[in-house]
Amino acid sequence: MLKRKLFLALAAVATLIGVHTASFAQDNKEVKFTVRIENVSNSDGQVAKDGTKWPFALSPGLWVVHEREVRLYREGVAANGGLEELAEAGNPGVLVKNLEGRGHQGPHGEMLHGVFNTPVGANGPGPIGPGGAYEFSFSAKPGMRLSLVTMFGQSNDWFYAPKRQGIDLFTNGKPLSGDITSSFMLYDAGTEKDEEPGVGPNQAPRQKDPNAGEPENGKVHAAKSSAFGARNGELFKVTITPQSAMANM
Numbered sequence: 669m670l671k672r673k674l675f676l677a678l679a680a681v682a683t684l685i686g687v688h689t690a691s692f693a694q695d696n697k698e699v700k701f702t703v704r705i706e707n708v709s710n711s712d713g714q715v716a717k718d719g720t721k722w723p724f725a726l727s728p729g730l731w732v733v734h735e736r737e738v739r740l741y742r743e744g745v746a747a748n749g750g751l752e753e754l755a756e757a758g759n760p761g762v763l764v765k766n767l768e769g770r771g772h773q774g775p776h777g778e779m780l781h782g783v784f785n786t787p788v789g790a791n792g793p794g795p796i797g798p799g800g801a802y803e804f805s806f807s808a809k810p811g812m813r814l815s816l817v818t819m820f821g822q823s824n825d826w827f828y829a830p831k832r833q834g835i836d837l838f839t840n841g842k843p844l845s846g847d848i849t850s851s852f853m854l855y856d857a858g859t860e861k862d863e864e865p866g867v868g869p870n871q872a873p874r875q876k877d878p879n880a881g882e883p884e885n886g887k888v889h890a891a892k893s894s895a896f897g898a899r900n901g902e903l904f905k906v907t908i909t910p911q912s913a914m915a916n917m
């Protein structure tokens with residue numbers, strides 16, 4: 669079983685590498701990066717106040733590599749429909765559609781985006797529970813930054829994202845490499861009133877429909893009241909690996 673799983677994981681990575689090398693091989697200034705989002709939370713689960721154990725999970729999400737600020741969310745501003753869908757239902761589909769109206773070249777600068785929705789080794793889209801991981805790759809050149817959003821599973825409307833400007837992919841021309849987990853913040857989309865994570869009746873997988881829950885009518889804000897906001901490295905890990913050698917192929 670384990671061997672097969674590893675094979676599938678390697679096959680998935682090989683596919684990603686193949687696609688992106690073909691698309692960007694002409695521009696040797698670009699560096700190919702691979703990002704891995706891993707759920708490193710305790711496989712025994714998180715413990716609710718009533719003793720219920722529930723698994724920490726992250727949803728499928730959206731990544732964007734951009735020159736100008738991309739504004740997937742703005743603190744202090746009401747969430748748009750796309751962010752609400754991501755934060756409440758773990759579905760990046762509407763956010764992706766919003767981005768497709770913007771050109772890759774133009775007033776917003778160069779931009780590329782994609783969805784991560786299939787866990788490494790899995791056959792189809794789904795969230796990642798303890799031990800699970802998403803991976804995606806892209807090519808970028810100096811001046812570009814990475815943004816991404818993923819829902820905190822079993823919350824009402826929480827999501828993780830880096831600061832609004834995104835994460836610089838280069839410093840003085842040198843590509844970013846290593847653990848970037850601390851660059852992510854936990855936000856409350858302000859669209860649905862919070863229940864205790866993992867046990868609330870209006871959270872997936874318990875809610876009756878994807879939009880179930882009491883409206884919050886609030887604005888996007890840091891989920892400061894939650895202890896989870898300070899537990900990044902214990903719950904998930906994000907690493908980025910540049911493969912500079914590939915840019916010269």
Ligand SMILES: [Ca+2]
Binds near residue numbers: 825858859862884
């Ligand atoms: Ca909320």
Ligand SMILES: [Ca+2]
Binds near residue numbers: 860872879880881
């Ligand atoms: Ca809900």
